[in-house]
Structures are given as structure tokens and as C-alpha cells.
Amino acid sequence: MFRVRSRKLPEGVGRLLGLLPFLAIVLAYAYFSHQRLSENPRDKLLPGREGFSRGWEEVTKLRTGEYIEYTVREGDTRESIARRISGSAAFADQIRPSDAEITAGAEIEVPKTERYIIKDTLASLRRLAVGMLIGIIVSLTLGLSMGVFTPVEKMFYPLVAALSKIPPLAILPIIFIFQGVGESAKITIIALGIAPVMTMDILLRCKEVASELITKAYTLGASTMEVVFKVVLPQIWPSFLNSVRISLGPAWVFL
Structure with a gap:
């Protein structure tokens, strides 16, 4: 009977267990690929080793x-x-x-x-990096401002909350109308896809900062900007980094 976190596994055993799901996927793919190719050698849905080799040679x-x-x-x-x-x-x-x-x-x-595979990969990574950077800057600036200044929250909360509920791909035609189909539109969809959700998350994290810390900082003579950048921001920074990490997945989809 296993007990909850009863003991640590040896490092080698842990790595082996981590490889087992990948091995199972490879074996399952090899089995189904063999089955399909046996029935139709020209099948392209699940190519075998030779198909992969030809495909790699073609794209490189x-x-x-x-x-x-x-x-x-x-x-x-x-x-x-x-x-x-x-x-x-x-x-x-x-x-x-x-x-x-x-x-x-x-x-x-x-x-x-x-x-082309190198050129296209670098172009995609550059597009992803720029879109993520814009989304991060906008969300951190707006989310932090909404979290610490009530008038800013009242002004932007309805808009940000609405945008966070709309799938970014649903407004893709609107982006194409205003920006065309060039590089800027592709970067915009990435930034717009992650910024509203990250903004809402930063807002909630700011609300979780203990009011006692803010009151104590003001009591000790801190200015408003010092409270924002030396009290609130350090408190939400770990959660902000985690939000960035989670947003990488959707950003790849929007790419």
C-alpha cells in the first residue's frame, strides 16, 4: 500500500519512470503505423521510419x-x-x-x-518573443495599476474582464481588417491572447497582498510609488512569473 510522500525514489528510478510514458507513446505509434502500412504502404497518416527520413530530408x-x-x-x-x-x-x-x-x-x-526550416523557425520564435514581451509589459503595467489604484480598476475592469472571456481567435478577422495579414497582426494576436488573462491574474494577486503591509509601509513614511514597487510588486512577483509560464502554452497556439 502506497503512503502519501512516504519516501523519495532513487534518482535513476525517478528518471526511468519519467521515460516510461514516452516509451509507451513511441511503441503505440510504431504498432499502429505498422498496422496501417501493412494494409496500405502509401499511407501518410502514420509514416514509418522511411517516411520520417524522407520528410526530414525534404524540410531541411x-x-x-x-x-x-x-x-x-x-x-x-x-x-x-x-x-x-x-x-x-x-x-x-x-x-x-x-x-x-x-x-x-x-x-x-x-x-x-x-x-527554410531554420529561417521559418527563427521567424516564429522572434514573433513569439515580441508578442509575449508586449503582452507581459501591458499586463504587468495595467494589472498592477488596477490592483493598487481604485479609479484605474473601475475604469478598465469591465473592458479587461470582457476581453479575457473572448477567445482571441474569434476576433482574428477584426485584427486582419485593421492591420492586414502582415507581421504586426500576428504579433497582435499573441499579445492580445495573453494580456487580458494575465492582467486579471495580476489584479487578483494584488488584492491578496495583506493590507497590514501597506499600512505599515505608509506608517514608516513610504511614498505611494515606494509602496507599489517595494511592497506590492515583490509580493506578487512569484505569481506573476508563474502566470508568464502558464501563458507560454496559449501563446504557442496563437502563433
């Missing part, structure tokens, strides 16, 4: 995107230019002038090659 291979200006050097050919720009001669045939038309000093357009 070099691709051409935009063209860049290149000044031809003496003795350059399309193959040597392609090797110099992308490290591979595979895209030499996409250089527009032929070898006979390439002359030293000429300006030609050369396809720039890159791994």
Missing part, C-alpha cells in the same frame, strides 16, 4: 528564395558562383546568364539559398 534541404546581386570575378562560371554563394553547385542552372554571357565585373542575379 537547401532551397532557393530571393535573388541577390553578385559582381562577377575573373574566371567565374555559373558552377563556381553557385558554390561560392550557396556551397553547392546544384543551383547553377538557376543563374540566369549562361557561362558564355558571364563577363568579369558584370552585375548578375544569383539565387540565394537557405534552409
Whole structure:
């Protein structure tokens, strides 16, 4: 019979137990994938090892995107230019002038090659970071102000409470109307998706700060800003960090 927190498990046993659910998922996937591929070798719903290998090769291979200006050097050919720009001669045939038309000093357009998975991943992470940063700054500023100043709470509480109940994806068409479909709209949906809920959480945490601490600070001669930043903010800081951690999950969804 197990007892509540009766003893600590050895570190190795704890790690092994933590790996068991992942192992079970892998084995279950392998079983169902084998079953489906046995019936239909072309099935793409649950690809096997070879399917994963082909897919990884496809998303990580070099691709051409935009063209860049290149000044031809003496003795350059399309193959040597392609090797110099992308490290591979595979895209030499996409250089527009032929070898006979390439002359030293000429300006030609050369396809720039890159791994899109790296470019796209960095773009997504940058978008996530900017959206999270904006949401964190807005929620901390507004939530702290609402939590310590009653007029600010009365003014903004109805709006923030309403926004916190509306799924951000429901107002996506409105954001597209005002901001288009560019980068700013994608950042806005992330910030708007996390800011109202975090603001409400910070407001509630401010309300939980013991009034005795605030009264004692004023008694000792503290100013209003000192009470806010030296009494209230340190008290809510752990809860605020936890709120940021929890908001990462929804932010990935809105991304």
C-alpha cells in the first residue's frame, strides 16, 4: 500500500519512470503505423521510419528564395558562383546568364539559398518573443495599476474582464481588417491572447497582498510609488512569473 510522500525514489528510478510514458507513446505509434502500412504502404497518416527520413530530408534541404546581386570575378562560371554563394553547385542552372554571357565585373542575379526550416523557425520564435514581451509589459503595467489604484480598476475592469472571456481567435478577422495579414497582426494576436488573462491574474494577486503591509509601509513614511514597487510588486512577483509560464502554452497556439 502506497503512503502519501512516504519516501523519495532513487534518482535513476525517478528518471526511468519519467521515460516510461514516452516509451509507451513511441511503441503505440510504431504498432499502429505498422498496422496501417501493412494494409496500405502509401499511407501518410502514420509514416514509418522511411517516411520520417524522407520528410526530414525534404524540410531541411537547401532551397532557393530571393535573388541577390553578385559582381562577377575573373574566371567565374555559373558552377563556381553557385558554390561560392550557396556551397553547392546544384543551383547553377538557376543563374540566369549562361557561362558564355558571364563577363568579369558584370552585375548578375544569383539565387540565394537557405534552409527554410531554420529561417521559418527563427521567424516564429522572434514573433513569439515580441508578442509575449508586449503582452507581459501591458499586463504587468495595467494589472498592477488596477490592483493598487481604485479609479484605474473601475475604469478598465469591465473592458479587461470582457476581453479575457473572448477567445482571441474569434476576433482574428477584426485584427486582419485593421492591420492586414502582415507581421504586426500576428504579433497582435499573441499579445492580445495573453494580456487580458494575465492582467486579471495580476489584479487578483494584488488584492491578496495583506493590507497590514501597506499600512505599515505608509506608517514608516513610504511614498505611494515606494509602496507599489517595494511592497506590492515583490509580493506578487512569484505569481506573476508563474502566470508568464502558464501563458507560454496559449501563446504557442496563437502563433
